[in-house]
Amino acid sequence: MGTAAATRGPLVVWAATRAVLLLCVFKVIAVPGPDVTVDVSVIYRGWYEVLRTGVFPVDDVTWQYPPAAALAMLSPALLPALEYATAFFLLVLVCDAVVAALLAYAGGRPGGRAAGLWVWVAGVPLLGPTVYARYDLMVTAVAVAALLAGVRHPRAMGALAAFGALLKVWPALVLAGTARGRATRRAWTAAAVVAAVLAGGFALAMPGAFTFLTAQRDRGTEIESLGGLVFHVARQFGWSGWIELTYGSMEFLGPHVPLVSNLALALSAVAFGWLLVWRLRARDFAVRTPADAAFTAVLLFTTTSRVISPQYLVWLVGLAAVCLVFRGSTMTLPAVLVVAASGVTLLEFPVGFAHVVASDAHGVALLVVRNGLLVAATLTAARRLWTSTVPRRGRPAAAAVPPSAADPVAGPAADPDGDGEGQARPSRSRT
Secondary structure, three states: OHHHHHHHHHHHHHHHHHHHHHHHHOOOOOOOOOOOOHHHHHHHHHHHHHHOOOOOOOOOOOOOOOOOHHHHHHHHHHOOOOOHHHHHHHHHHHHHHHHHHHHHHHHHOOOOOOHHHHHHHHHHHHOHHHHHOOOHHHHHHHHHHHHHHHOOOHHHHHHHHHHHHHHHOHHHHHHOOOOOOHHHHHHHHHHHHHHHHHHHHHHHHOOOOOOHHHHHHOOOEEOOOOOHHHHHHHHOOOOOOEEEEEOOEEEEEOOOHHHHHHHHHHHHHHHHHHHHHHHHHOOOOOOOHHHHHHHHHHHHHHHOOOOOOHHHHHHHHHHHHHHHHOOOOOOHHHHHHHHHHHHHHHHHHHHOHHHHHHOOHHHHHHHHHHHHHHHHHHHHHHHHHHHHHOOOOOOOOOOEOOHHHHOOOOHHHHOOOOOOOOOOOOEOOOO
């Protein structure tokens, strides 16, 4: 009864807010700003027509996705009686429901928390209709499933992470925090095998499977990114550059843009370096550590990216939700900051996008607040991940304790194969 009562409230709110999202994408409720459904009804539909012939849209520079993204674009064929966009929106709703169900189940286990479900229930609608008009929620569902499956089955985690990576690359980061030893070997081996099989299959079956790599390499600085703020401010002082729709997003073009784009890549390299050092020095792996590490890693690479599209926030909301399922997660404050950033993102796009394109005071203020919240979330998450897993000098790593004592949500699930070793060797955190 207690578990049912704890999930009843958020699930009622989920149903109400998702009904509003559907009304928005079906244009019963008008949302100010650009029509966010065009990507589905025009661009995705166009790709669908090409993909169904057995080839990738290699002549379209806006196709910048790994090969398994074709499955998302082709998925409306599962509902042949419906118009393409209608079927797509309903399939995204199904994925949304799956994530909510997974979080409700995990949070309802002994020692679990409903906080993770609440993050998902609240964070997704704060992004507005854009979240249902892109395929990123589908990808997030795979990443959430990978992290929750990894508590019991490292191999399943690796397989799902590989599939997610071939959908949109970033889900590979869910493997960043797997516990040292057998769990890591199982998860990473499964990921390598599944990735090789799927990638090889796409390469053999559909020409142009990996042309997306060139398009991603050539992208510049998008106007909503952290680096884009440099040029929003520079425009106030007579900078001679301009904004243009390039590679499917609004980017800055003109003097010094390549420099800022390269600096963003350098920051991403620094982020990767920090993540590698953390991985080498971390010792105190708890059941919650993979979720905390995945959330931190995706924050690092999202914030430093040359592109921060509005739909990227759903990645962070999903990972934050998984973190808060586990008792003892250190990611409560970063999760709150991400949810707040999601609300500001709706104000920035689509509601205030004209102000962003104009680089006026209103648009710049929205970007400063949104990106500032993401930077704060990133730095806070990185610090908390480090202090909760890396032993201080002169102090040994925390002693391992039984899963039921360290993290009751895992319980017997910490022993995935009945051999005494699971996803993590839970330990007490010092945070």
